[in-house]
Amino acid sequence: MAKNAQAKNNSDTSGATKMEVSDTEVAVEITNMAKWFGEFNVLKDINFKVMKGERIVIAGPSGSGKSTLIRCINRLEEHQQGHIVVNGIELTSDLKKIDEVRREVGMVFQHFNLFPHLTILQNLTLAPIWVRKTPKAEAEEIAMHYLERVKIPEQALKYPGQLSGGQQQRVAIARSLCMNPEIMLFDEPTSALDPEMIKEVLDVMVNLAEDGMTMLCVTHEMGFARKVANRVMFMDEGQIIEQNEPEEFFSNPKHERTKLFLSQILH
Amino acid sequence: MTKITSGSTDSIAIVRTEMVPDMPPPVRADGIVFWLRNNLFDSVGNTILTFLSLWVVYYALSGLLGYVFIDAIWQGTTGADCRVEGSGVCWPYISDRLNFFIYGFYPSTEYWRPNIIFALGAILLFLLATPGVPLKMVWGVSFVVVFPVVTFFLINGGGFTGLVEVPTEKWGGLMLTLVVAVTGIVASFPLGVLLALGRRSKMPLMRSVCVVFIELWRGVPLITVLFMASVMLPLFLPEGTNFDKLVRALVGVTLFTAAYTAEVVRGGLQAIDKGQYEAADALGLNYVQSTSLIILPQALKLVIPGIVNNSISLFKDTTLVSIVGLVDLLGSVRAGSATEGWSAPSIPVTGYFFAAAVFWVFTFTMSRYSQYMERHLDTGHKS
Numbered sequence: 001m002a003k004n005a006q007a008k009n010n011s012d013t014s015g016a017t018k019m020e021v022s023d024t025e026v027a028v029e030i031t032n033m034a035k036w037f038g039e040f041n042v043l044k045d046i047n048f049k050v051m052k053g054e055r056i057v058i059a060g061p062s063g064s065g066k067s068t069l070i071r072c073i074n075r076l077e078e079h080q081q082g083h084i085v086v087n088g089i090e091l092t093s094d095l096k097k098i099d100e101v102r103r104e105v106g107m108v109f110q111h112f113n114l115f116p117h118l119t120i121l122q123n124l125t126l127a128p129i130w131v132r133k134t135p136k137a138e139a140e141e142i143a144m145h146y147l148e149r150v151k152i153p154e155q156a157l158k159y160p161g162q163l164s165g166g167q168q169q170r171v172a173i174a175r176s177l178c179m180n181p182e183i184m185l186f187d188e189p190t191s192a193l194d195p196e197m198i199k200e201v202l203d204v205m206v207n208l209a210e211d212g213m214t215m216l217c218v219t220h221e222m223g224f225a226r227k228v229a230n231r232v233m234f235m236d237e238g239q240i241i242e243q244n245e246p247e248e249f250f251s252n253p254k255h256e257r258t259k260l261f262l263s264q265i266l267h
Numbered sequence: 268m269t270k271i272t273s274g275s276t277d278s279i280a281i282v283r284t285e286m287v288p289d290m291p292p293p294v295r296a297d298g299i300v301f302w303l304r305n306n307l308f309d310s311v312g313n314t315i316l317t318f319l320s321l322w323v324v325y326y327a328l329s330g331l332l333g334y335v336f337i338d339a340i341w342q343g344t345t346g347a348d349c350r351v352e353g354s355g356v357c358w359p360y361i362s363d364r365l366n367f368f369i370y371g372f373y374p375s376t377e378y379w380r381p382n383i384i385f386a387l388g389a390i391l392l393f394l395l396a397t398p399g400v401p402l403k404m405v406w407g408v409s410f411v412v413v414f415p416v417v418t419f420f421l422i423n424g425g426g427f428t429g430l431v432e433v434p435t436e437k438w439g440g441l442m443l444t445l446v447v448a449v450t451g452i453v454a455s456f457p458l459g460v461l462l463a464l465g466r467r468s469k470m471p472l473m474r475s476v477c478v479v480f481i482e483l484w485r486g487v488p489l490i491t492v493l494f495m496a497s498v499m500l501p502l503f504l505p506e507g508t509n510f511d512k513l514v515r516a517l518v519g520v521t522l523f524t525a526a527y528t529a530e531v532v533r534g535g536l537q538a539i540d541k542g543q544y545e546a547a548d549a550l551g552l553n554y555v556q557s558t559s560l561i562i563l564p565q566a567l568k569l570v571i572p573g574i575v576n577n578s579i580s581l582f583k584d585t586t587l588v589s590i591v592g593l594v595d596l597l598g599s600v601r602a603g604s605a606t607e608g609w610s611a612p613s614i615p616v617t618g619y620f621f622a623a624a625v626f627w628v629f630t631f632t633m634s635r636y637s638q639y640m641e642r643h644l645d646t647g648h649k650s
Contacts, residue, residue: 076545102551113546117564117646126560127550159646179550 019210021230022052026085027183027214028073033082035068042068043238046082052182055215057225057246060235061261066218069235070185073216074105087182103131106176110188112168114160120147120171121156124178132179139178146174150204166197170204177208184208186217220265226250234258335620340613349611356617357609364603368621371439371594377424377431381442384418388449396636398643411453418446435513439594441625446513447585447595451520452578458521459528460567464558466533477529484526490587492519497591516588524581531573535566568644575637579630597622 033046071077124143128134147153150170209228232249234242338355349357394406425432465477496519547557589598600618
């Protein structure tokens, strides 16, 4: 928990002071990966390595396979070719290893996917209690800590349906954090939100990045990419087309498709 | 009313300087007269329809109410008292034979045994069904595991209990109806849930077994199931094996209902958003955990109306056990009409009115309780 306390102190100091990337520890490594939906080759020739502490933003037109790609990392989707190694564990059909990976990888969805029949607090404590076997009181303490961190501790006893979209997404982030994950995956976390709520979610994500969390984010929030990403990956037709540091990516895109895409979204 | 600095509302530029506070809703014209005028007499056509409907209702109900209450015989000791020209149902017959309708051929000196079970069942059910009562697990396990065992040994007696043995052939009336209905409802539910989950399993063998089971039992009328269980089954079993007739009926009813429950529950499972499964998976919950903690609580809440529908249907279908020679409530009512001293034209009808009323009270209670539970479990929002 010391890690989090530190993050709190740092949350107001913007900048990349805490955002250190490890040189040796690999978080995710994908080699020659390919995937099909039936006949459709949705991902091809995927090769990349994510070091611990890296923050990757994955962008691309809809249907380019970016969501499918990050969903492969916690095996919500199964790849048919190549290798995915997460935290040193290779994802195969071995259920034990899949569960092991999922315990260390948090995921935030576009539509929040909170459990509507449970209170916010129960949403947060469920996995720690059942998966990590954390005692209930301790799990609740951790949950309250993260609810405070996403700035909605007063909502703990409400049901998800009583919260706004932005609040629900912050709860979803807190829910993942309660499992104390090594890696966080974000699948378009702000696309279903009203403009005014996007910021409150992005703030939490920036805060998390400053804390040194390894993050893979599928998002079109280019401001966020500029601010925290150390790499932007651009995908189209199931392939990684271009990848660069954010400054270079935005100011000097090389591939024609990237240029077209950026001209469409940056006005 | 609105305070707008730019003056005229024709102007394009508008800047609000003062927010309008929330106002109370406009006063609604309320009251029965207003309602009547708005809903029943708001046009000539509707007025005519209203009177026409009133006449139909009167015509239908006056006969019924007259027969059941106004012209009914309320006092008497034998059928002779009810053999009155133009009289309605014969209530003294019901009060005279009430014990038979409740306990069947159960010996009257031992009525206290089923009575204890009735009371125990009612208390457990109350504790289990009332939200806010603590120790739900204890009551649940008591009702599902301990209660049936206690029921069997207390009502059946014999053996180590030191009570007079009353074999199941002597059980009857409402008691038997409740035994069959409660066993059927309680035992078929978990089986139905498992079948529903099995039918959605990714394992082909598991899925096939469940599909075959469900389609087979659902495709056969209950009366056939009961008949098979009591007449055909003994032919297939090795010589000498002899199941109790009641047990055979119970198994038949349970498996039959489980098939229906399975399909209802499957409907609920299909209604759960894919994101719920994914969120549970992503958190590292295993299949049993995500199913029991995330999916089923939501799916079962959705299918409460369907499950209660099944239970009500089963409760009434218990009357079919009379085909295999068990004397349930309806059976005892039918048998009762042949009672010596109670022969009158109105006797069979009286019995049926009574049986219908008892069935209605039970099923209507179930229906109301399910509606209450739906409201109680509603957290207001879907996933």
